[in-house]
Amino acid sequence: MAISIYSTLLPFPKLSVSSRKYHPFGGSNPSNLTIPTTSTVCTKALHSKTSDSLTSIITELEKESLNKDDQNKRQEDINTTHDERRLSDVWRELHGQDDWVGLLDPMDPLLRSELIRYGEMAQACYDAFDFDPFSKYCGSCRFVHRSFFPSLGMAHHGYYVSRYLFATSNINLPNFFKKSRWPKVWSKNANWIGYVAVSDDETTARLGRRDISIAWRGTVTRLEWIVDLMDFLKPISGNKIPCPDPTVKVESGFLDLYTDKDETCRYSTFSAREQILTEIKRLVEKYSGEELSITITGHSLGSALAILSAYDITETGLNVTADGQVVPVSVLSFAGPRVGNVRFKERLESLGVKVLRVVNVHDVVPKSPGLFFNEHVAPRLMKLAEGLPWSYSHVGVQLELDHKNSPFLKQTSDPVCAHNLEAHLHLLDGYHGKGHRFVLASGRDPALVNKASDFLKDHYLVPPYWRQDENKGMVRSKDGRWIQPERPKLDDHPEDTHHHLKQLGLASDH
Structure with a gap:
């Protein structure tokens, strides 16, 4: 069983080995997919060669994770300097x-x-x-x-x-x-x-x-x-x-x-x-x-x-x-x-x-x-x-x-995508100047782009046009029928x- 688990993990070398939930954009995710911690791996080690091999892989993953943490900290230091x-x-x-x-x-x-x-x-x-x-x-x-x-x-x-x-x-x-x-x-x-x-x-x-x-x-x-x-x-x-x-x-x-x-x-x-x-x-x-x-x-x-x-x-x-x-x-x-x-x-x-x-x-x-x-x-x-x-x-x-600079977005010719406001905000978040690499600055979730469009690349697994009211605003009445609830009257003019x-x-x- 352990070999099966590890062989599943090996094709994803960029995943962190800390016990955190996977999210395509690096944030939290309601998914239940969890990566085993280093200690869990060690306690489930198999024979020496397998154990040595896995330990080596995990060590490399830890180094990569630390490198990313160092990069993030440097970026935070830069942002802090600006925020002063x-x-x-x-x-x-x-x-x-x-x-x-x-x-x-x-x-x-x-x-x-x-x-x-x-x-x-x-x-x-x-x-x-x-x-x-x-x-x-x-x-x-x-x-x-x-x-x-x-x-x-x-x-x-x-x-x-x-x-x-x-x-x-x-x-x-x-x-x-x-x-x-x-x-x-x-x-x-x-x-x-x-x-x-x-x-x-x-x-x-x-x-x-x-x-x-x-x-x-x-x-x-x-x-x-x-x-x-x-x-x-x-x-x-x-x-x-x-x-x-x-x-x-x-x-x-x-x-x-x-x-x-x-x-x-x-x-x-x-x-x-x-x-x-x-x-x-x-x-x-x-x-x-x-x-x-x-x-x-x-x-x-x-x-x-x-x-x-x-x-x-x-x-x-x-x-x-x-x-x-x-x-x-x-x-x-x-x-x-x-x-x-x-x-x-x-x-x-x-x-x-x-x-x-x-x-x-x-x-x-x-x-x-x-x-x-x-x-x-x-x-x-x-x-x-x-x-x-x-x-x-x-x-x-x-x-x-330019939406072609974002690695998150499809190379589409759909004019509605190019006009989308959430896409503009995503592009702003990654824009650092002409000729600069696209890097998200605030951690603003790119999934917001697909609220009312189909613009994110499919492998991020964010459904297109995902934003809507629960049950499209319908509620169940006391007699069990689905109805549109009444809303408070809008104020007109002072x-x-x-x-x-x-x-x-x-x-x-x-």
Whole structure:
């Protein structure tokens, strides 16, 4: 029996001989597979030659394990040295004060950590969203805002949600808005599209400021939403967003999504724009006297909304406190499309908005819209084309990642995989700079990549599309029938929303 056990172990020389459970990524695993300890091997030694041979093999395995431990300790020492720079001392640099010069190549460890943290806040929009058309709550958030982060296992982030954001689903973006098949639903004309969150006191002390964060939902299911857009630029002032320059233009579909409303629906009585502006005004007033930051994140279509809302907040002056202090506004976006023309880019930069866009070089979305006239075209030609309704320019600084550098991921041409947000966060975790080897820095589990994709190599044995509610949300009633449980009603809008709109000069009869 002993020979059988050892012969099974021998083809796996990289497994540690300590008594720990095997996991393809080096972490813990609920599997019951356990490797015998050295002492167990010794006590079960067979004849001398067999014993000597096994002892030699085990000694080599122990040496390899020690070497790996030494390497890990050296990496920990490096990380510790970097972490001696306190986040509270350098947060302005990490949020773009100097346009991230010197922080991206090689990759600054604290910046990587911050990008992953905000990326997880954007990912929370997907994890909390009800995509299921068989659910009567399809299109809503699965949790009330008071329990949002704890329900997602993200309480350690140290934020609380102050307000949910909704948009009218009357906009022609069928791949973004989801509707239930039930005749009686939570809302026929609205979808949940994100949230506003604020750092708690403990996290505020660690960050060095009170952080107001906005996270916008995008779309992960299919990429046809690009086609759904009209791909037509129009003046941003055309939708009553203030701008002194009529040549500043943005994509019309993004603009309509941000500014449209449906006053017959309690959730979309106010546009996404009105919801954002009133909440930022309320929070800046509430925390007056504290050092503040406004950090906006989003993935895919949510990235476009993040950039639009950052422009709007600064153009309307909501980031300036009563005593004249300017609250820095930063956008940390993922896999985002182009939003506006070159005049929009210039106006955004003149307002002091800092934008860092994380992209996968194989993703088609950041290359759209503006396939022919964009920031890569010669300046002279772009000058001639700037009046065209399909001449676009990216904003801010771009951090390029390449999924072909990760040894964990398949070499697939699936555009949905290349666009996946969890894959971007995995790539960030292993990115150390151009030309550097891909090495995971934080121990973030690569299995998360397959939450909503089939991107990990098969030999890691992580099922594709594995994330779902237990029993797909069905529960057993008292009479033994399987039913969808009732959920608490979502809050719609704070009672003082109209009051703040009046103060902003944006009020209308509701």
